[in-house]
Amino acid sequence: MAISRTPVPDDVLEMLLAGNRRFVSGAPEHPNQDAERRASLAPVQNPFAVLFGCSDSRLAAEIIFDRGLGDLFVVRTAGHVLGPEVLGSVEYGVSLLECRLVVVLGHDSCGAVGAACDALEGGLPAPGYVRDVVERVTPSVLSARAAGITRRDDIVDEHIRCTVDLLLERSRVLAEQVAAGRTAVVGLSYRLDDGSARLVAGRGLARFEVPAATSEAGAL
Numbered sequence: 001m002a003i004s005r006t007p008v009p010d011d012v013l014e015m016l017l018a019g020n021r022r023f024v025s026g027a028p029e030h031p032n033q034d035a036e037r038r039a040s041l042a043p044v045q046n047p048f049a050v051l052f053g054c055s056d057s058r059l060a061a062e063i064i065f066d067r068g069l070g071d072l073f074v075v076r077t078a079g080h081v082l083g084p085e086v087l088g089s090v091e092y093g094v095s096l097l098e099c100r101l102v103v104v105l106g107h108d109s110c111g112a113v114g115a116a117c118d119a120l121e122g123g124l125p126a127p128g129y130v131r132d133v134v135e136r137v138t139p140s141v142l143s144a145r146a147a148g149i150t151r152r153d154d155i156v157d158e159h160i161r162c163t164v165d166l167l168l169e170r171s172r173v174l175a176e177q178v179a180a181g182r183t184a185v186v187g188l189s190y191r192l193d194d195g196s197a198r199l200v201a202g203r204g205l206a207r208f209e210v211p212a213a214t215s216e217a218g219a220l
Contacts, residue, residue, distance in 0.1 A: 009184030009205045012049050019066035020197045032068025036138075047073040050093035051169075053105035054080045054112070058192055061105065065197075073099055079112025080104055080163055081136035082170065091173045094183055102167065102174065102183065105197070106160040107190040108153040116141045117152060140190040147213065160187035161201040161213060168203060178204040 016135045022028050031065045035178035047070060051061045055076045062072060073093040075086055093099045115126055116137040140159035144150075149158055164187045186208075187201030202210040 006103050006207065007048060007100050008014055009101045010167050013103075013184070013186060013208060015203070016049065016065045016067075016101075016103065017197065017199075020064060020195070022066045023064050024195045026067040030066065030068065032071055037069050041070040044215060045070050045073075045097065047071055047093065047097055047099055048218065049103055050075065050090055050099045050102040051075070052076070052080055052086065052090060052163075053103070054078065054107060054110060054212055056107060056110070059190060060103060064172060064190065064195060067121070075095055078130075078133045079110060079116075079137045080106055080119070081165055082163065083110070087167075087171050092179050095173050096177075100183055102185045104160055104163045104185070104187040104201070105190060106156050106163070106187070108156055108192055110156050110159070112137050113141065113156050113159055117155065134189065137212055149213075155189075157189050157200045160189055163187065164201040164203060 010037070019028075049072055052075045053059050053061060053071045055078045057074075061074050062068060075089045075093075077083070077086060090102060094102065112133055115130070115134045119125060119134055120138065120141060125131055135206060137159060140162040141155055143162055144155040146159035146160065149155055164185050167185055168178065174183065174185065178185060181204065184202065184204030186203075186205065187197060188197045189200045190197045198208060199208060
């Protein structure tokens with residue numbers, strides 16, 4: 001699926017999900033990965049999406065969404081935690097590179113979420129600056145528990161949703177883009193065992209239905 005220079009956010013999301021389906025099925029197309037593409041990008045980049053994901057080595061964005069050079073503007077931190085550098089990078093992708101979609105990408109068995117859960121349960125504090133990462137994830141864990149969510153992989157989904165909300169709360173630039181219909185912000189949760197990515201949060205989408213968060217008690 002090709003992308004125009006003025007796509008709507010839903011089209012960009014559908015293209016990424018289509019690429020992920022190819023990756024899961026073992027039939028990737030590896031687009032935009034040849035010498036011609038490399039040469040065409042030398043003067044300027046035109047990515048169509050900002051990918052803000054966890055730094056986990058198993059979440060290589062261009063691979064799991066079957067994309068290539070110049071397609072994604074990638075920002076990654078452990079546990080996809082936010083700081084000024086992240087916000088500035090996301091705003092750069094949206095305002096200067098005109099990306100129409102911002103994706104928050106989390107995954108099951110997230111070490112940062114696990115460490116935050118352990119810390120709240122009385123475990124040993126994380127060393128050095130890792131503690132800062134854990135502390136930034138902790139509000140999401142508390143939000144999940146307040147909603148009756150206790151399974152760690154479900155807490156990951158809540159952390160993704162909280163990150164989407166936090167991006168829009170802290171970035172006026174991004175919030176204005178979403179309000180104007182120029183950009184959408186979505187949260188995707190990646191499964192390490194089968195490679196699939198599913199939608200768990202979305203702001204500014206027109207066609208996609210975003211699943212509602214439910215507590216485990218409410219799901220019984």
